[in-house]
Amino acid sequence: MIILLLASLQDVTFGYGDVPCLEMANIEVHSGEFIAVTGQNGASKSTLLKLALQLLHPWQGKVNLSPTNVNGDKLAVAYVPQQIAAFNSGFPSQVTEFVRSGLYSQRLNWFRRLSPDAKQAADEAMKSMGVWELRNRRIGELSGGQKQRICIARALAMSPDLFVLDEPTTGMDKESRKDFYKLMREQIDQHGKTVVIVTHNLTELDGMLDRIISLERREEGGWKCCTTTSCSGHFSPAESLR
Amino acid sequence: MLHYDFMQRAFFAGGIIALIASALGVYLLLRRQALMADMLSHVSLAGVAAGTYLGINPSLAGFVVAVLGAIAVEYVRKAYKTYSELSVAIIMVGGLSLAVILMTMNKSVNKSFSSYLFGSVVAVNRTELMIMLAAALIGALFFFLLRRPLYMVSFDEESARTSGIPVQWISFGFSIVTGMIVAAAMPIVGVLLVSALIILPAALSVRISSSFTTAILISMGIGLTGTFTGLTASYELSTPPGGTIAFVLLLFLVAGLGLKKLFALGSKRSGRLVMRPETPVSRRHRAADNEHWSSS
Incomplete structure (x- = not known):
């Protein structure tokens, strides 16, 4: 199995102001x-993800x-942010x-339409996240948990190499939650995906x-640093880095 | 009414601009840039004044300056990410102050000043008609080819960027198209009311549409109907066409929102609200949502 360094x-x-x-x-x-990223509220977990995705630029x-x-194909990334403002602004869109x-x-033809295969991938993703019955609903009518599920379904439909959640x-x-974690593990084991959550x-x-990856408060100041703990289980990055 | 050449031209010009401006309005509204149309129309006034001062066609000069203003706002927006509406205020002040200075330097501008402020669709000339056609064609092509990436960019720029959409280029192109359409719409309703033609149809359509594509189509329908009704009313009542079109669109918005509310009330009273049957999955999701919201 070839292992590639996807992000570093x-x-x-980095800071704000x-x-x-x-x-x-x-x-x-x-x-x-x-990989799980964990830390207290305000520990810059979301900032860390945005830096890794190059949505923010580091100071140093x-x-x-x-x-x-x-x-060797173009890396496909699916990012599910913590909150999307458009959900609350009456954005006129159906779940499908x-x-x-x-x-x-990635999957538009010359007439800018999705192929039947792509539509089926989206349908499968909705079914696996249990939102199939919501497919004709307006997204603004959904509850918080349902909105999260359709965001994950959108990420799954993309079949990305890297999930950032x-x-x-x-x-x-x-x-x-248990079903979802199991689904993510399957994505890694069966389809070779990578998940950062x-x-x-x-x-x-x-x-x-x-x-x-834990974000912890530094003793000498209010800043945070990262410590990485390897878990007993599936993988050792040192074994075959390309 | 339609046997007059000038009315035929007015309906033709009003129709094409109503269609493209209403589609643009939906994107502007969803990108929280509703005031951009208003700002660009004021900025293009500086172009009109500069064109007259320098002896260049004022409509063409206004068109170019509106496009430049749209590009400038994109850059200023980046500098004030948190307060993106500031970019609109800054560029508008710049454009309007320049327009006032240039107009006082050249007295001949003041004579036709009201036609730029309030529009004169029945007096649309050949150059303006060509500008409108070109802007509408480029805009239609842009919105058709990029409608799907534009959906993503309008919904959430960060997710769009990570999924590989060239957000920066699309935003840049969108700004240019916005400037073009605003400048082309100016002769119809004028600087002061151009945002009515762009925003009012979209404001109603996003409230009553269930999907994104429907929102754009409904907005175009409202824009076209409102413009034609406004032009007819203006002819019959001898009122200024720009103001009449804007007023009709406002009436459409008020009536549409009122009807929506009445319909919802009526459905509630007659018990016609269709309850979706609950499945084991939806029951579990609802329980989790209740648990989440009660704990937070």
């Missing part, structure tokens, strides 16, 4: 890993995001339309994770 942060420092919130962060994300240090996947939008960057299980019941429920992920 080297000695990254003049106040640094993340200092000297060093992180590596390899293909085929299931280097951020690399691989342009290709293990097969929203889930299919995940495929708009910021607290995706907010509003889900325990059983749905921000979560507070580490106990529910017991036995599924490869690594945990």
Whole structure:
């Protein structure tokens, strides 16, 4: 199995305004890993994800995001943010339309229409997230948990190489959370995907994770640094780095 | 009424601009840039004044300056990410102050000043008609080819960027198309009311549509009907066409929202609200939502 370094942060420092919130962060994300990012509220977990995805630019240090996947094709990334403002602004869209939008960057034909295969992928994703029955509803009418589910369904429909999920299980019941974690593990084991997830429920992920990245407060100041814990389980990044 | 050449031209010009401006309005509204049309129309006034001062066709100069203003707003928006509406205020002040200075320097501008402020669709000339046609064609092509990426960018720029959509280029292109359409719409309703033609149809359609595509089509329908009704009313009542079109669109909005409310009330009273049957999955989801919201 070929393992690729998909994303890395080297000695990254970042802050908002003049106040640094993340200092000297060093992180590596390899293909085929299931990584949890954890830390207290305000510990810059979402900021860390945005830096890794190059949505934010660091003050110092280097951020690399691989342009290709293990097969040499363009790296496909699905990002599920913690909150999307448009959900609350009466955005006129149906669930099906929203889930299919995940495929708009990759699977459009010359007439800018989705192929039947792409539509089927979106349908499958809706079914696997239990939102099939909501497919004709307007997205603004959905509850918080349902909105999270359709966001995950959109990510699944994309069939990306890398899932980046910021607290995706907010509003889900325990059983749905377990099903969701199992689904993510299957994506890694059966389809070679990579998952980075921000979560507070580490106990529910017991036995599924490869690594945990914790954001902790530094003793000398209010800044945070990252520590990585390898979990007993699935993968050792040192074995065959390309 | 339609046997007059000037009325035929007015209906033709009003129709094409109503269709494209109403489609643009939906995107502007969803990108929370509803005031951009108003700002660009004021900025293009500086172009009109500069064109007259320098002896260039004022409509063409206004068109170019509106496009430049739209590009400038995109850059200023990046500098004030948190307060993106500030970019609109800054560019509008810049454009309007320049327009006032240039107009006082050249007295001949003041003579036709009211036609730029309030529009004169029945006096649309050949150059303006060509500008309108070109803007409508480019705009239609842009919105058709990029309708799906534009949906993603309007919904959430960050998710769009990570999924590989070239957000920066699309936003840049969108700004240029916005500037073009605003400048082309100016002769219809004028600087002061151009945002009515762009925003009012969209404001109603996003409230009554269930999907994104429907919202755009309904907005275009409202824009076209409102413009034609406004032009007819203006002819019959001898009122200014720009103001009449804007007023008709406002009436459509008020009536549409009122009807929507009445319909919802009526459905509630007659008990015609269709309850969706609950399945084990939806029951579990509802329980989880209740649990989440009661704990938070």
